[in-house]
Amino acid sequence: MAESVEVMHSEAEVAKRVEELGRQISEDYAGKQVHLICVLKGGVFFMCELAKRISVPVSMDFMSVGSYGNGTSSSGVVKIAKDLDEPLEGKDVLVVEDIIDSGRTLSYLLEILKGRHPKSLKLCTLLDKPDRRIKPVKVDYTGFEIPDEFVVGYGLDYAQKYRNLPFIGVVKGVE
Ligand code: IMP
Ligand code: MG
Numbered sequence: 001m002a003e004s005v006e007v008m009h010s011e012a013e014v015a016k017r018v019e020e021l022g023r024q025i026s027e028d029y030a031g032k033q034v035h036l037i038c039v040l041k042g043g044v045f046f047m048c049e050l051a052k053r054i055s056v057p058v059s060m061d062f063m064s065v066g067s068y069g070n071g072t073s074s075s076g077v078v079k080i081a082k083d084l085d086e087p088l089e090g091k092d093v094l095v096v097e098d099i100i101d102s103g104r105t106l107s108y109l110l111e112i113l114k115g116r117h118p119k120s121l122k123l124c125t126l127l128d129k130p131d132r133r134i135k136p137v138k139v140d141y142t143g144f145e146i147p148d149e150f151v152v153g154y155g156l157d158y159a160q161k162y163r164n165l166p167f168i169g170v171v172k173g174v175e
Contacts, residue, residue, distance in 0.1 A: 001172070001173040002173050003171065003172070003173040003174055004171075004172050004173055005152060005153070005162060005165065005169035005170065005171055005172070006169055006170045006172055007167050007168075007169050008146065008149070008151060008167075008168045008169055008170050009144055009167060009168040010167050011166040011167045013167075014126075014143070014154060014166075014167060014168060015049070017143050017144065018046070018049045018050055018053055018126075018143065019053050021050060021053070021124065021141055021143060022050055022052070022053020022054045022055075023053065024141065025050075025054050025056075025094070025124070025141065026053075026054050026055040026056050029054075029056045029092060029094075030056065031056075032056060032057075032092050033056065033057040033058070033059060033091075033092065034054065034056055034057070034058055034059075034092055034094050035058075035059050035060070035061065035086075035088070035091040035092060035093045035094065035118075036050075036051060036058060036059070036060045036061075036094050036096050037060075037061050037062070037063060037084065037093060037094070037095045037096065037113070038060065038061070038062045038063070038096050039063060039064070039065060039095065039096065039097050039098070039105075039109070040062055040063065040064040040082065041064070041155065041157075041163065042097070042098030042099065042155045042156050042157065042163070043096050043097050043098045043126075043155060044062075044155055045098075045154050045155035045163070046096060046097075046098055046126040046143075046154060046155055047060070047096040050096060050124070059086075059091075061084045061085055061086050062082070062084070062085075063080065063082055063083055063084050063109075064080070064081040064082035065078050065079065065080055065081065065105060065108075065109055066078070066079055066081050078104065078105055078108045078109065080112075087116065088113060088116040088117065088118040089116065089117045089118070090117075090118070090119050091118050091119055092118070092119050092120045093113065093118040093119075093120065093121045093122070094122050094123070094124055094140075095109070095110070095113065095121070095122070095123045095124065096124050096125075097123065097124070097125040097126070098125070098126050098127065098154070098155045098156050099125060099126065099127040099128070099129065099151070099156060100125050100127070100128050100129065100133075100137055100139060101129050101132045102132055102133065102134040102135060103133045103134060103135040103136065103137040104134060104135050106123065106125075106135075106137045107135040107136070107137050110123065110137070122140040122141070123137065123138065123139050123140050123141070124139075124140060124141035124142075125139055125141070125142055125143065126143040126144070126154065126155075126168075127142075127143060127144055127145075127146050127151065127156075127168065128142045128144070128145050128146070129145075129146055129147070129148055130145055131147065131148045132148055144168075146168075149170050150170065150171060151168050151169065151170055151171075152165060152168075152169055152170075152171055153165030153166070153167050153168045153169045154166070154167065154168050156168070158171050158174070
């Protein structure tokens with residue numbers, strides 16, 4: 001069977017959901033500036049689209065974390081490959097992620113960020129696979145809860161491919 005991608009959430013569905021999230025975040029952060037932290041690389045498409053839908057002042061920073069090992073699951077050992085440029089002290093921080101799977105990456109990352117004394121710290125994820133959770137993570141904003149399937153597109157990759165797909169899909173025809 002040849003490798004192909006089946007649509008799970010269409011471009012229009014994702015756009016609608018991102019708009020809703022942007023509206024909700026704008027309400028919740030009324031009168032404040034929200035400091036978005038993008039977890040590279042997967043979170044970048046979502047963060048850009050989300051930022052455009054937020055009507056309160058926005059600042060942004062980027063960080064890259066990797067769990068050792070590759071393939072389709074994380075090992076639980078997380079390293080910071082690129083740290084933030086700016087301190088978090090006194091900021092209303094919103095971490096923007098592509099997907100929460102086992103929760104290992106985010107539970108580790110949130111602990112680190114908490115130690116930098118932001119005024120507030122919340123988490124927004126485009127996708128959540130709650131059935132896969134090993135480490136509990138408090139998620140404040142979720143785009144879609146999805147079943148335990150390996151998804152690509154909208155920033156998410158399979159072996160670095162498919163990040164540029166404008167929808168969320170499931171890869172078929174791979175082991
Ligand atoms: P966690 O530490 O297990 O929650 O893994 C989080 C990271 O694993 C995500 O930020 C993604 O980079 C990657 N990941 C988990 N599930 C998927 C998926 O279905 N497609 C693509 N990447 C995934
Ligand atoms: Mg990620």
